[in-house]
Amino acid sequence: MGVAEDFAPSFVKKPQLHQEDDGNRLIFECQLLSSPKPDIEWFRSDNKVVEDVRTKFKIQPVGENKYTVVLELDDVVETDAGLYKVKAKNKSGEVSASINLNFTPADEPKEKQIDGFAPTFAKKPAIRQEEDGKRLLFECRVNADPIPAIIWFHNGAAVKESERHKITVDKDVHSYFATLEILNVTVEDAGKYKVNAKNELGESNATISLNFDSDEAPVPESAEGIKPTFTERPVIRQSEDGGNVTFECRCVGDPTPTVTWSHGETELNESNRYKMSLTMDQKLYHIACLEISSVVSSDQGEYRAQAKNKHGSGVATINLNFESGSKKIPDGKSPRFPKKPTIRQEEDLLIMECVLEAHPVPDIVWYCSEKEICNNQRTKMTRKAITKDSYILTLEIQNPTKEDGGNYRCNAINMYGESNANIALNFQGASDANGFAPSFIEKPRIIPNESGTLITMKCKCKAKPEPTVTWYRGQDLVEKSKKIKINTTVIAEDTYELTLEIKDPGATDGGTYRCNVKNEYGESNANLNLNIEAEPEPEGEGPTFIEKPRIVSENNGKLVIMECKVKADPKPDVIWFRNGEVIKESNKIKTFIEQRGDQYYIKLELLDPQLEDSGLYKCNIKNTLGELNANLTLNIEIVPVIKDKPKIIKIIKKRTVVIECTVASKFEPKCTWYKETSTVKESKRHVYQVEQTKEGEFAVKLEINDVEESDKGAYKLVASNEKGEAVSQIVNLVDIPEEERKPCKPEISRKLADQKVAESKTFELLVSLSQTDRKCKVEWYKGSTVIRETKDITTTFDGTTARLTFSSARTEHTSNYKVIVTNEVGKDESSCKITVEKVAKKKKK
Incomplete structure (x- = not known):
């Protein structure tokens, strides 16, 4: 649902x-x-x-x-x-x-x-299901004064009390807890529900939709047939080119209903642009479709599908909206389970599986009897995409036992809505011969004694093995006490009498009681309504506020006064708490209560408040006819404290510098960074970051991106709040990350030159690169032969200059020479001719 x-x-x-x-x-x-x-x-x-x-x-x-x-x-x-x-x-x-x-x-x-206030919803309506979905409770909380009249509506019609519909309103001061309970739920209960709360000062409404995302709900047990009811949220589909839009609605009805479509107040007829169909989905279920071709902007608005047969009618409403300036439907889809979940077992592995449609991808949580399931050695949860916006969700249980039985729920939620798939896991098979689930064999009874001092609730059930018995009043567990006795008695084979006795019953004991019986084969519930006439109310009234509780600061913050005014009869007792502990008077804390007629002025004075006095203060005001609580939160601010000198963090690859320091402050301080005496203004390059690392402490950072030479200098932080400001020590940014250059093809700026060299003289060949690159490979050639280093021939390269040195020139060194410089991007080369000349010998005289 x-x-x-x-x-x-x-x-x-x-x-x-x-x-x-x-x-x-x-x-x-x-x-x-x-x-x-x-x-x-x-x-x-x-x-x-x-x-x-x-x-x-x-x-x-x-x-x-x-x-x-x-x-x-x-x-x-x-x-x-x-x-x-x-x-x-x-x-x-x-x-x-x-x-x-x-x-x-x-x-x-x-x-x-009239004094008071109009109704408002403190808790919006929510749906809770019990008894494997056979019983539904719609619940909400309304704040109002005076008391509001509360009416529930289903598809526009007021819901009236009946054997299947129970409406209750429980009062708590000016708050009212309203419940609509539906028993023996069927598909006809699907639709839009509205709760209206109204008093003399105004009214408020809230809505909630009940959808059955698969054929999980039973059809009514009626030989005559079923009135049409739309059981799921309507689906809107758009063709890839955006030209066609299709609406799909799933409804139940017997006999087959006729469906009419309307746009606003205009009824639509079959035409070249509008195609309508009604197809059988499965027994008693039908899919109603409307396809609109060549959509235009005026097609936006509310569409209604009305299904009718002799038993009544049902309506589905769909809103078609396009994104601004286009004919595209906004890209979003609330979660929907189009098929009933399945259970299968593969050897020692039990697998529960659901098909889900949603966009964007929703958060998935599995529950067993409302307890969240987590991944561990025995349970594993997975989500697998099968088509665009469709997923298979699985829950696997390794080596399942009877203790794993119960009601499972798969909850899917995204920004567009929420949906649940429900699975009942019951272990049956060969062991059924040895046992069966509990069932009640008589109508539950409430039996008072003659004097009215004892009430007994009695039920009879059959079960094998003996069931575990649990009693509830409303949603609260009933436990044994001096006032309450709970017994289970064997009265025949596999037959049990279950009793709950209430001694000296009073008005507060009235309400709906439930007896839950459960064994490894299943469970069952019996409901009993106990009505007890209340004794005449005593004269007087419980405490009520006549002014909103408040906190006042005096003497420049040296005195804090917490005060509230109440009306009460008789005089109330007052207890003050701080963070759950009773406050005792001292030289620092004084409490007062002053009576003026039937009104009371209640005060707590706190002298010279410090940071440790912060917290949640509660004033409990109570007399014999009721009680009140006033909650006041006191926050004491202090001047910020900068704990240490700012530190510099360099991120080389991003060419980013982060200057960071830690500030102690009750609340987030206002932070300003300075370079020398100038404020560092926030920009794309200069980013302020303030992150709370723990209560009362913040990490304050200045992030400088694409750092430049001009960013070098002295930096400091000023942190301030209402109480004052603190200034950090100065930190100097001296070194900045160098810009990482992209490699480029080597370029020889100083090339080889032809030389004539005298025999036996030292000579060298030299080239220089225009840009230093130590990763370059340098190779020297004589003609086409690579030159290897020897005792007389050496090479050097420092990233910029490459040398080839000959220690003694010989005639065989005469040749053409070439140097090739290579890196990952490319290469460059240079060549020259070397001529070694013989030295003429001097003639002897």
């Missing part, structure tokens, strides 16, 4: 009213969170307010998904008085709040303005 996420608007600041221009202009202002941006409407006494010369509307973004909403009213007149309401709405839901504008004297009647 898959869950579609929604983000409805919610108020973070209720409407407030202030005046400008000596009261001639009134401004109503509020703030809210919403994604996407909401549509705003204003009402006065239920009449919609329209923009004109006197009336202006504004909505301004002030952060991520946060907006300020303003109504300006110029040239105010008496008839502008009334109850103003602002309504914010997006595709995920809506919320509203009101404020009263009154010009009449105090003794005249006026429209009632």
Whole structure:
């Protein structure tokens, strides 16, 4: 089953009213969170307010998904008085709040303005399944004051209490936990659910979709047939050239439904551009398709597929959007399991397998009975791509045992949505002759004694071997105590009586109880509803806040006061905690409670606060009728401390220099680097980095890319916060990484020259390269013969100059000479002619 996420608007600041221009202009202002941006409407006494010369509307973004909403009213007149309401709405839901504008004297009647706040969703709806998917619970949490009315809708129709549908709302101060429970789930339960919460100050809505990503849900047990229901998210496909778009919807229905398509308010008919089909997918299931050829921009918008038969109708909605300036569908796909998961065994290996469609690649997590499964020696999880955006997900269990049985779930989530595939692993076979799963053989009973001091819940079940019995109240485990006894008694072969006894039952013991019986062959559950009439409520009231708890700083930060105001009767007891530990009074900490009628002013004073006084403070306020907790977070800032002298790190290949030092600070400090006396401004070459390495400590870096000679010099860091600043020691950047040159073909700049040499004299041949390269190979030739070094012939090469030296010239040295210089890129050469001349002998006198 898959869950579609929604983000409805919610108020973070209720409407407030202030005046400008000596009261001639009134401004109503509020703030809210919403994604996407909401549509705003204003009402006065239920009449919609329209923009004109006197009336202006504004909505301004002030952060991520946060907006300020303003109504300006110029040239105010008496008839502008009334109850103003602002309504914010997006595709995920809506919320509203009101404020009263009154010009009449105090003794005249006026429209009632109620204190409190409109409903907002503290926890968006989520789906939880139990009993192998046969029981579903939709759960959400709503904050509101006064109490809201909560209504659930399925495909636009209000859900009413029935044998299959249970609706509960549990109160916790100004928070309400709302649950819709569906028993014996079938495919007809698929669709869009909406929960509406409304009180006198406004209303809010949130939506969630229930989809069956395969044929995992049973069809209704009805001889007459099945009303059409779309069981999966519709799929949009686009041809590679972008010219054609196809919508596919899977629905169940008996008899086969007729399907009509519409675009906005216009019903579509078969034509050259629109092709419609309905094909049998499997028994009772059908695939409805709409293909649009030669798509144009005007094809964008909402499409609806309506399936009808004699038992009713179902609707699937699809939104077609193109990327800006093109006819391409945005590249994204929420996870979907198009086929039912499979289980197979290969020798000692058990393999669970699911086919998944999604883009981008989703995060995959496997669970067994809601416990996350990790890779280890026995379990292995894999994901293999089979086509574009399609994957096979496997969970392998080596040497499986009966303890591995249970409900498995494969969860896939990406930025476009989330989906789950459920697999029930039950071990059966030859051992079935030796046992069977538990089953209840009688309707569970609740039996009170005559005096009402003892209530017994009793169930009977058959099982082999004896089952493990667990009792629950709501979602909470029921354990044995002085008040509660739990027993299992054998009353016949493989037959057991299960009892839960509650001594001196009270109103708080009421609720839905569940008896879970389980053995190696399976499990079963029995539900019992215990209703106990509450005793008359005692007079008085539990503590409630009349002002929001706050922290005040006085005497230039030398005194911190934490205070809250509550209303309570009788007087409450107050306990202060810091980070979970009870605070004891001392010379440094004083606590006070002052009574004014039925109101109490509660304070904690902290003298000369230090960094170690930071933390989460909790004030527990409690009397016999209830309790409250005020949570206050105290953050003490200190002047930053630079722990050591900055160090220089060189990255030769990237020609990058990083200057780094460590700064101690409660929160991230503002950091500025200086070279000499000038600020180093951030750019592509100069990058600032501040990373928290541990609580209260940050690594501050200046990264200089493509370093140049001009970057040499003295650097220092200045780190500052509200308390002051710290300056680092100076570090000098002297050496910078040399630029790594690409090798180039050698070039001889000084070439060989012809020479005439006197016999027996020393002579040499010399060439020079235009660019130094020690990797070059130098070879000398006499004619076509390579010259080898001897006692009289030597060669040298220092990367720039190559020499061939003859210690004594002889006539046989007369020849043509050549030098070849070679590297990995290429070569160059030079040649000359050497002539050795005989020296004429002097005549003797």
